[in-house]
Amino acid sequence: MTTEDRTTHRADAGWHAMMAQFTGGLSPAALITAYVDWYIHLLASPDKLSELIKLGVSDIADIDPAEDPRFADPSWAGFPYNVMAQGFLGAQNWWDAATCGLRGVDPKHANIVHFAARQWLDMFSPANFALTNPQVQDRTRKEAGQNLIRGARYWIEDFNRLLSKHPRRPSSYVVGEDLATTPGDVVMRNRLVELIRYRPTTEKVHPEPILIVPAWIMKYYILDLTSERSLVAYLRDQGFEVFILSWKNPDEDDADLSMQDYVDLGIRAAIAQIRSMGAKKLHAVGYCLGGTLLAIAASALARDGDKALATMSLLASQVDFSEPGELGLFINESQVAFLEDMMQTKGYLKADQMAGAFQLLRSNDLIWSRVIRHYLLGERTHDNPLMAWNADATRMPAKMHSEYLRHLFLENDLAKGRFEVDGASVALTDIRCPVYSVGTETDHVSPWQSVYRFGLLADTDVTFSLTNGGHNGGILSEPGHEGRHFRTSHKTEAHSHVTAQTWFDRTRPKDGSWWPHWAKWLAAHSARPVDCRPISAKPLDAAPGRYVFG
Known part of the structure; x- marks a missing residue:
């Protein structure tokens, strides 16, 4: 050029x-x-x-x-x-x-x-x-117009905040004090991730630890939200040693980080660290895009004959982007080129630069209902932990995000066996460990019908569970959460494929959370519990670590 x-x-x-x-x-x-x-x-x-x-x-x-x-x-x-x-x-x-x-x-x-x-x-x-x-x-008659006065004040506050460097309202929830409070230690850190190990609460643990890979576009503590809604704490209390990746929030210096780097510095580095602590195999869990990345890494491990994974669990994760749902409306060649030019100016994509697409998917819930409530009725939405996490936005490095959009969303290379790791293609059909896949009924980010397609692409045993709720709420479906139900079935290579709608019609819902069903499945694919492994080296920091504050 x-x-x-x-x-x-x-x-x-x-x-x-x-x-x-x-x-x-x-x-x-x-x-x-x-x-x-x-x-x-x-x-x-x-x-x-x-x-x-x-x-x-x-x-x-x-x-x-x-x-x-x-x-x-x-x-x-x-x-x-x-x-x-x-x-x-x-x-x-x-x-x-x-x-x-x-x-x-x-x-x-x-x-x-x-x-x-x-x-x-x-x-x-x-x-x-x-x-x-x-x-x-x-409301205006009853309050003599005070609701509109409050609403005007709220609008001015929000508009001024939008023009500032901090467009979100400050939250009363503090990371490390109210959120992400499960006791743990940072046992590894590199330029991209911290690896957090949670302190066991049982005398014995299954010898296969659990490694959780969250999406890189969100802070990891969605899975350790509060003491009542913590997936990591629940798994820990079921007798598992739990690790989770905390991704660094990238800046200009990280513009050249690629998908290969996220595999190497993220999942591979974490597996190597866990193995160095005495584990021979582990249960790998990926949430949202973290599950997509995990499927890529698992395919590469399988291709190379590495049997590090005892099982793989994919939570609201897509591996086939041929039917990505309404979000796919915003991803085409024009949109990707537009985003690439945007990212070139700073080397990363700010979270709010794609927020428009996510909000439009549910405009009545995320935009207009708030306009009515805040500015016309004069009511402020009460702060809650999920809102605080949602406001804690992250960025995406330019090179990695461009590769993700082009190779996965546009070209669907992973599902077609063309995605490359270490310069050679990987295939989902190489994965042989048992897989537990979870979809959520009203997911606007990873439609459950798309998540369900993993069973069509895999040559291994797949247990698929569908829970009610959305992309986040359906996954945060802790036992005791009212109104929860889920459907589940098990598929082996010998079973004939059925379409998503046929599966839905045939599979009866069960009341309650899917968490206990999953924990039982993990235990069934684990060896007999053993004494907890000691930590050989001094932890780098206490959880939640440093990267979560970036």
């Missing part, structure tokens, strides 16, 4: 980075391309246009607003609010019809336009405005 080309590219990157401040990190070119494809095909479809004209003049009186959570309050049943809600839902139905079932349109483009139209409509829901929301008007 010439000097002139590099200068031009720097200008492009700077321009795209500036644009990203207004688009939430989303590429406008991707949306425009999808819209043009849809619009041209719509103009060339007279039958579809006729259908839409008829739908546009149809009676909306039969629409029941109460079926939509936004209009479920009884106050929406009275005039004129019922007419407003019916008109809005009628427009929503019209756009649903206009953006679906149009022959010739690229299916991904059709999904993008449908999604964008729904987001645009949601913005203008009558529930979002004080003059058209009967609940807000009732």
Whole structure:
């Protein structure tokens, strides 16, 4: 590349980075391309246009607003609010019809336009405005407008904070005091990870320790949230020696870290450290993208004949990205190139630069319901541990994130046996250890149907469990948590494959948490408990370590 080309590219990157401040990190070119494809095909479809004209003049009186959570309050049943809600839902139905079932349109483009139209409509829901929301008007009358004054003050606070270096509201929960409090020690540290060992509470432990690999886009303590909601503490109390990786929050100096580095400095380094402490085999657990990375590392271990893993557990983790769910709408060549230019300016991707995509997936829950509650009703959401963790954002190094998006999301190399570790491809079919895979019913990040596909790609025994809840709440499903249930089944090589929906229909739910079922499965694949291993070297720090504060 010439000097002139590099200068031009720097200008492009700077321009795209500036644009990203207004688009939430989303590429406008991707949306425009999808819209043009849809619009041209719509103009060339007279039958579809006729259908839409008829739908546009149809009676909306039969629409029941109460079926939509936004209009479920009884106050929406009275005039004129019922007419407003019916008109809005009628427009929503019209756009649903206009953006679906149009022959010739690229299916991904059709999904993008449908999604964008729904987001645009949601913005203008009558529930979002004080003059058209009967609940807000009732509150305003009762409080003589004080709710709107508080809401205006909250908006100013949030706007000023958005312009500052600390866009999130400060939390009353403190890491190391209220969160991530399970006693443990940092037994290894390198430029990318700390390895934390939790102190056993049982006289004996299974000889196979558990190594947990969280996603690198989140702080590890989602799995050690509080004393009541700690997965690591639960496993520890079941007689397991538990280790977890705490990823460093990367900065400019880490721009060149690659997926290979995350395998080597993360999972491989942790396995080597645990083995040096006397363990011959271990149970490996990956959560979200940590599970994807673990599957890559496990495939490489299997390819090389290394039988370090007694089992592998994948929690809300995808290995096949052919059906990534709604998040896949935001990942295409245009979007990846846009993100790469954004990352070039600083060497990493800030968490809030992709926050727009995640919030849009659940805009009514994550955006508009908060607008109504905070700025119209004048109520602040009470702080809680999960919100505090969610606000503790992390960054992603440019090279690694680009490789992840291109090789996994765009090209699906892992599922197709093309992903390379150490310069040679790896294959999921090489994995021979038993696998426990968990999906969550309302997961917008790792749709359970995609998680379920691991059983189709594997040549080993797979136990699949599906729990109710979302990406985080479904995994944090501790025993005693009310309203929890899960489905589970076991598949060997001898079993015929069934589709996800068929599996769901055939498998009856069981009440309670999936944690005890998993712990029993881990124990069944473990040897008889032995005395706890002593720590030969002085720990580097007490848990939660240093990297969690970065």
